[in-house]
Amino acid sequence: MAKVLIIGAGGVGQVVTHKCAQLPEVFSEIVLASRTEAKCKKIAAQLSTPIETAQVDADNVPELVALINRVKPELVINVALPYQDLTIMDACLETGVNYLDTANYEPLDTAKFEYKWQWAYQERFEKAGLMALLGSGFDPGATNMFTAYIAKHYFDEIHTLDIIDVNGGDHGYPFATNFNPEINIREVTAECRHWENGEFVTTPAMSLKQGFTCPEGVGSFDIYRMYHEELESLTKHFPTIKKAQFWMSFSDNYLKHLEVLGNVGMTGIEPIEYQGQQIVPIQFLKALLPDPSTLGPRTKGKTCIGCVVRGLKDGKEKTVYLYNICDHQECYQEVQSQAISYTTGVPAMIGAKMMLEGKWMQPGVWNMEQLDPDPFMQDMNQHGLPWKVIEEPGFDLK
Numbered sequence: 001m002a003k004v005l006i007i008g009a010g011g012v013g014q015v016v017t018h019k020c021a022q023l024p025e026v027f028s029e030i031v032l033a034s035r036t037e038a039k040c041k042k043i044a045a046q047l048s049t050p051i052e053t054a055q056v057d058a059d060n061v062p063e064l065v066a067l068i069n070r071v072k073p074e075l076v077i078n079v080a081l082p083y084q085d086l087t088i089m090d091a092c093l094e095t096g097v098n099y100l101d102t103a104n105y106e107p108l109d110t111a112k113f114e115y116k117w118q119w120a121y122q123e124r125f126e127k128a129g130l131m132a133l134l135g136s137g138f139d140p141g142a143t144n145m146f147t148a149y150i151a152k153h154y155f156d157e158i159h160t161l162d163i164i165d166v167n168g169g170d171h172g173y174p175f176a177t178n179f180n181p182e183i184n185i186r187e188v189t190a191e192c193r194h195w196e197n198g199e200f201v202t203t204p205a206m207s208l209k210q211g212f213t214c215p216e217g218v219g220s221f222d223i224y225r226m227y228h229e230e231l232e233s234l235t236k237h238f239p240t241i242k243k244a245q246f247w248m249s250f251s252d253n254y255l256k257h258l259e260v261l262g263n264v265g266m267t268g269i270e271p272i273e274y275q276g277q278q279i280v281p282i283q284f285l286k287a288l289l290p291d292p293s294t295l296g297p298r299t300k301g302k303t304c305i306g307c308v309v310r311g312l313k314d315g316k317e318k319t320v321y322l323y324n325i326c327d328h329q330e331c332y333q334e335v336q337s338q339a340i341s342y343t344t345g346v347p348a349m350i351g352a353k354m355m356l357e358g359k360w361m362q363p364g365v366w367n368m369e370q371l372d373p374d375p376f377m378q379d380m381n382q383h384g385l386p387w388k389v390i391e392e393p394g395f396d397l398k
């Protein structure tokens, strides 16, 4: 039984709060805090059990410290934006509280997607006897667990990793993003990096694509190679990996809109001056686009996210595919959110549960794959994200 403080009342915050509230035997008390308290109250009103809400600016360490000291949680679940990771980690260190997030720190002025800033906290968390769990969403998060589980149970040594993230959902808008538009567009427009023979190789964004047919009739999609942050930690923690790539599905329509927006400068992250005011184009674009948390009722179709791993078992080459399929409408019925927020929020709750139940709790800063995947994978099956394994799936991946 533990008290948790959830920071961030967006699409993901809504799902984490619902999922924690479903398990009062683990999360006995929940406080939901965010920049706009009205959004916390709206989520609280969806629940059958009462939770406390609060206002906080998570860029401000003294404000965070005051809130944490008042609430006295055992764990802070950070589902605000990646820009707030370090301030929240600082506040956790100052108040002696454990930490969890779903995305690595990014400085506002460069879309970098690197763990170095958070890995630099290793010694401080270890010395304080506190745990920080990094990237407990779906990708990163479940994909790290899938890789660790496959490596543990199916191989002696793993050699190639392809993470394939397909969203076969349709929200009916000409253009919208399924999670925070600013973070999503920064990620998609960044240069591609993949791991090959001991180093990251850089290629232009969206320059390699292939077709992919999902299992169980989800459909066939074009998937594009892009950089994703779990490649950094997975290649570090599984040094036998020779090649690691991340693929995501995009429709022609999405890419055409993005190309035009990019060409006219609307996806820029550098401030420009407009009528005497400094405006960051991508932040202005965010204000124009549909709020991802409103997509739930309109999004139909399924996501299919999984890992294809090749390697050696008993001296023989083999391939294993482990995946989850999630239905947007079923998620909406359960927690009033679409599947992108759902697939992120459920692993955040499970990561928190692993820590609070003592299965994973240990001092230091940890990526998911450094911890035992078995209890996490068991909970995925029980809490809304069941997965399956196909041995020798017969994919012919680039």
Ligand code: NDP
Residues within 6 Å of the ligand: 007, 008, 009, 010, 011, 012, 013, 033, 034, 035, 036, 039, 056, 057, 058, 059, 079, 080, 081, 082, 084, 102, 103, 135, 136, 137, 138, 139, 140, 141, 178, 179, 180, 181, 183, 292, 293, 340, 343, 344
């Ligand atoms: P949203 O934009 O929907 O929500 C973010 C929330 O954080 C909003 O409620 C926002 O407040 C709040 N917030 C922003 N800045 C501050 C601040 N300074 N102080 C307090 N609160 C703040 O984003 P999502 O819910 O879609 O995403 C949340 C996180 O999850 C992001 O870090 C994202 O990168 C990550 N993510 C991870 C995935 C994974 O699989 N690992 C997949 C998808 C997302 P306000 O409402 O006032 O703007």
